[in-house]
Amino acid sequence: MFKYIKMHFKSSIEYKVSFILLSISQLFNLIFSVVVILSLYNKFGVLKNINIYQCLLSLSLIDLGFYIAEFTFRGFDTFHKIIKKGNFDILLIRPENLYLQILGSEFEPTKFSRLLTGFGLLIYAFIKNGLYTNIANYFITLLCLVCCVILYASILIFGAAVSFYTIDGIEFINIFTYGTREIGEYPMGIFSKRVILLFTFFIPIACINYYPLLYMFNKESNPLFILTPFAVLIVSLISILFFNFSLKHYQSSGS
């Protein structure tokens, strides 16, 4: 595993200027999200008792979780390319773990810059909200983050499984990754009940950036709210089963 990462990293820092410029350009993603939230708060004022720092906390949770998943599971994100070129057959006959090979097939070290800034923003929001006084908050935040990574990784694996059938990548899967991330950047509390329910039972991002935060901000005292992030395990179970099922029925795309 580390061999793969080291290899990709070394080959990409060969072009130093390009590496730095690309790393900078990756930061815009987070800058955009923060600028949008700050502008909206500047124009509309505080929404439904959710202050700007609470908003930044849920934004950074979702974004950082997404970035980590995209960074480590990039191979599944671009999996349709492997299928399309017929290279998947090569992976199958190698005496190496299949999943490890898919993970190592594509890796973008320039995206590392996002992780650092996302992490910085999360810590900033965490401190500004005064959550550092209670030790339990550290664990809840960490749990949310890990579950967010699992959720987005599962969606990427699901998308990869779909490309077994479609051969080409489908733009539609972006709705589940970029789309849910976009909506997750806004605090769930501002939306209507129906929207919240949709994102609880369909794609459970509310379980990451809404229910646990309610507990942390003392808006709810029921400890069950801490356990909601575990709902993502259902999604990951479904997508892993689907991937394995598709793998069994895969008939080479020819090369």
Add this chain to the structure above:
Amino acid sequence: MIGYLSYFKVRLIAGLQYKVSAIAGLATAFFWAIMFCCIYGAFYSNATIPDMSFKAIITYTWLKQAFLSLTYMNDRDSEILNSITDGTVAYELARPYNLFSWWYIKILAHKFSAAFLKFLPVILVGLIMPKPYNLSLPNSFPSFILFVISLILGAVLLCGILMIIHSIAFFTINHKGIFSISTNVMMLLSGFVIPIPLLPNIVQKLTFYLPFRLLSDSSYRIYSGNINIPDAIFDIKLQLIWIVIIIVIGYLIMNKALKKVSVQGG
């Protein structure tokens, strides 16, 4: 001139062949439009702001999705960029046409064909959406005419800017980083990330005379009447001035690059 026109036609027809990918993009367009309706709906239910009405911003959202391919900035023509890095640009130079115009036409035709396939279904769906979340009709007939003019001029301006960014590839081998940074800055200043009226007032003032606001933001606001007729005419004049400036700059940069270009081997 006839050569350029027929090239435009050829590229336009070639672009119209990608029907399946356009249809596949529709689902995404609907989803994003509906999602932003939800987000803005949540904010506007809390307070209203003088800069932009709820109706105007919903209309803005639908129009933005309908004409996304026409106004999308982060749109690199990999054929052009690759021909610069791998040297096949030499073949292009052998043609009896001006390379700047040739490529300009290629990018412009690509934009128009991509938008042509997609805009109508999105507009239709936008029109039949339930009440507060629907695409409203144009504010008045003159504002509709001005909207069409300013949208087309916006695309002409955008292709000029894209030409400048593409020709940077002549000066550096690693064009990816510069390309990405410049288009991202453009996105932020052009109202692509968030409509200009929702940005803080000071940023609105700063972006007023810059060309980026005129790429699409101004057109959508003319449609909904958020920009009134006299201001719309001013914006269109400003667009024309910027088009001249940008195309002259792009032309000069390209000429400078082509003077220095040396192609090895064959």
